[in-house]
Amino acid sequence: MGSITTWMAAIGTLGLLSFAWKDNKFYSICEHIYVASGAAHALVLGVKNIKANAIIPLAEGKLLAIIPIVLGLMFYARFIPGQMRWTRYPIAATVGIGFGQSLPRLASTNFVSQIRATFKVWSFNSVLVIVGIICVILFFYFSASKRGQRFLQYPSRFGRIIMMMAFGALFGNTVMGRLSLMIGRLSFLFRDWLGIVG
Amino acid sequence: MRFAQAITLVFALILLMQFFLEVPAIETAGGHLTSWNIVIAAFAMGLAAFNLIRIHLKRVQLKRGNWISSAILLIVLVVQTFVGLYFGDNSAQYKVFFDGIISPLGATMYAMLAFWIASAAFRAFKARTLDATILLCVGIIVMLGNAPIGEIIWSQFPALRSWLMTVPAMAAVRALYIGAAIGGIAVGVRVLLGIERGHLGGGE
Numbered sequence: 001m002g003s004i005t006t007w008m009a010a011i012g013t014l015g016l017l018s019f020a021w022k023d024n025k026f027y028s029i030c031e032h033i034y035v036a037s038g039a040a041h042a043l044v045l046g047v048k049n050i051k052a053n054a055i056i057p058l059a060e061g062k063l064l065a066i067i068p069i070v071l072g073l074m075f076y077a078r079f080i081p082g083q084m085r086w087t088r089y090p091i092a093a094t095v096g097i098g099f100g101q102s103l104p105r106l107a108s109t110n111f112v113s114q115i116r117a118t119f120k121v122w123s124f125n126s127v128l129v130i131v132g133i134i135c136v137i138l139f140f141y142f143s144a145s146k147r148g149q150r151f152l153q154y155p156s157r158f159g160r161i162i163m164m165m166a167f168g169a170l171f172g173n174t175v176m177g178r179l180s181l182m183i184g185r186l187s188f189l190f191r192d193w194l195g196i197v198g
Numbered sequence: 199m200r201f202a203q204a205i206t207l208v209f210a211l212i213l214l215m216q217f218f219l220e221v222p223a224i225e226t227a228g229g230h231l232t233s234w235n236i237v238i239a240a241f242a243m244g245l246a247a248f249n250l251i252r253i254h255l256k257r258v259q260l261k262r263g264n265w266i267s268s269a270i271l272l273i274v275l276v277v278q279t280f281v282g283l284y285f286g287d288n289s290a291q292y293k294v295f296f297d298g299i300i301s302p303l304g305a306t307m308y309a310m311l312a313f314w315i316a317s318a319a320f321r322a323f324k325a326r327t328l329d330a331t332i333l334l335c336v337g338i339i340v341m342l343g344n345a346p347i348g349e350i351i352w353s354q355f356p357a358l359r360s361w362l363m364t365v366p367a368m369a370a371v372r373a374l375y376i377g378a379a380i381g382g383i384a385v386g387v388r389v390l391l392g393i394e395r396g397h398l399g400g401g402e
Contacts, residue, residue, distance in 0.1 A: 008298030016306040020313055025267075030303065032267040035250075036274035037299040043247045043275075044282030044292075046240035053233040068234035072241025076248075088202040088398050090238050095389060095397050096206035097235040100213025100228075103386045110379035114372045125365050132369025133376070140377055159373075161332060166370030168333040169362045171319070172340025178312035185309050188302065 010193040013185055135159030203392045210390050251275065274299075336362055 015030030050069075057065040071093050077086035118130055138152060139159035146152040190197040209231055215221070216228030254268035278295045285291045319337070324330065342348030343359020388394040 005294050005298040008294070009302035012299060012303045013306045016303060016310060019310065025264075028264050028267045029270055032264075032271040033274050033299060034303040034307070036271040037278055037295055037303070039247045039250050040275045040278035040282065041287075041296070041300055042243045043279050044287050046243040047283060048287060049236050049240040054237045064230060065237075068237035069241075071234070072238045072244075075238075075241050075245045088199070089205060090241070091397055092202035092205040093209055094235060094238055094242070096209030097213060097231050099206075099386045099389060100210035100216075101232070101235075103210070103214060103383060104217040106379050106382045106386075110375045110382070114375050114379075118372060125361075128365050129369045129372070132366060133373045136370050136373030137377065160329065162366050163370045164329045164332040165336045165362060165366035168336030169340045169359075169367040170371075171315075171333070172337040172344070172359075173363070175312060175315055175319075175337075176341055176344040178309055178315060181305050181309035182312050185302070185306050 006193055010189060013189060017185070132159070132162045136162055139163065199395070199398060202398050203395070207390055207392070210386075247275070336366075 012030050012033065015026045016034070018024055019027040050072075054065045054069050058069075071090040074086040074090050077083040118126075118133060120126075135155040136159040139156045141152070141156070144152070146156055187197065212224060212227050212231060215224050251272065254271050257263060257268040258265050258272065278292075281289075281295065282292050339355065340359050340362060342351065343355040343357075343362075348355035348359075385394065389397070
């Protein structure tokens with residue numbers, strides 16, 4: 001029976017878990033509190049980021065810091081009738097910066113590094129991984145018809161089986177991850193809140 | 199539209215050049231753009247919060263549907279934002295919201311998914327075809343390999359689980375990563391060249 005934080009967490013946890021029985025008012029209130037808290041947290045961090053990256057540099061005389069403020073404010077033009085077009089510019093800026101930052105990393109970590117890591121060690125398992133990768137990629141090869149072409153059909157079929165094994169494995173891992181979270185929540189309720197379990 | 203496209207192209211090119219070239223001017227420009235993006239994203243987050251407030255305020259004003267929950271949402275949103283801005287996000291006062299609401303309720307939300315995943319799996323994973331049977335069997339083996347009971351049933355379950363994760367699962371995930379990278383690069387190039395204009399509200 002701990003502090004106010006423990007009580008808040010316990011009541012909220014019970015409220016959300018009550019949905020397993022059926023949709024009810026208690027669940028709805030806890031859900032809304034969670035959404036509000038998440039939004040408030042994002043808002044607080046947002047203001048902190050604006051202050052650190054725009055307001056303080058502007059106060060120090062770095063006039064370029066006005067540009068992101070103007071671009072950011074353009075988002076709110078959607079609330080002025082007939083001025084929706086201004087929202088294009090911050091979106092264009094975000095997309096440009098996002099692609100500029102992610103494209104090289106996408107190419108290096110998701111493409112080059114993956115291929116490099118595949119051919120690093122040579123063993124029976126690594127050969128299986130290489131064959132698996134080629135077959136899965138062949139499964140997504142749609143430039144030519146696979147019908148009647150055995151050299152495309154069989155590897156593609158094997159790729160499908162490999163993917164099913166992977167999805168099964170990922171599903172099993174996800175379920176176990178969620179269950180461990182559930183055990184964590186129950187242990188919080190029974191140990192930290194009620195003090196029943198030692 | 200053309201000016202917006204030019205913004206996308208110029209900003210992306212500056213950051214692409216920053217990755218490949220070591221030119222001080224480009225590095226400074228890239229640094230500016232990175233911090234600008236944080237500011238623009240913060241404004242976008244504010245827009246989302248503003249929309250949330252608008253929708254729930256309307257619901258409370260009209261006393262429509264589940265308006266009591268909406269009123270509570272607005273109160274929590276205002277109080278937490280005020281505490282966060284006044285005392286700071288590292289303060290003990292703000293920590294109450296984080297430790298009492300965000301962290302435990304987030305974990306509970308994810309934990310609840312265990313039920314829905316299990317019930318969805320029960321309906322979907324019927325071993326009708328070879329693919330579904332493989333998926334079902336591998337899923338069960340991985341679950342048993344993760345749980346202590348699996349080792350009691352058969353001592354090799356953890357080793358089998360480990361092999362499934364490091365060989366077939368890794369092969370498929372790597373292939374999907376490679377495919378996603380190729381797709382991502384293709385979309386990126388299309389956006390930079392102005393072929394893809396969906397994000398600006400226009401068709402191709």
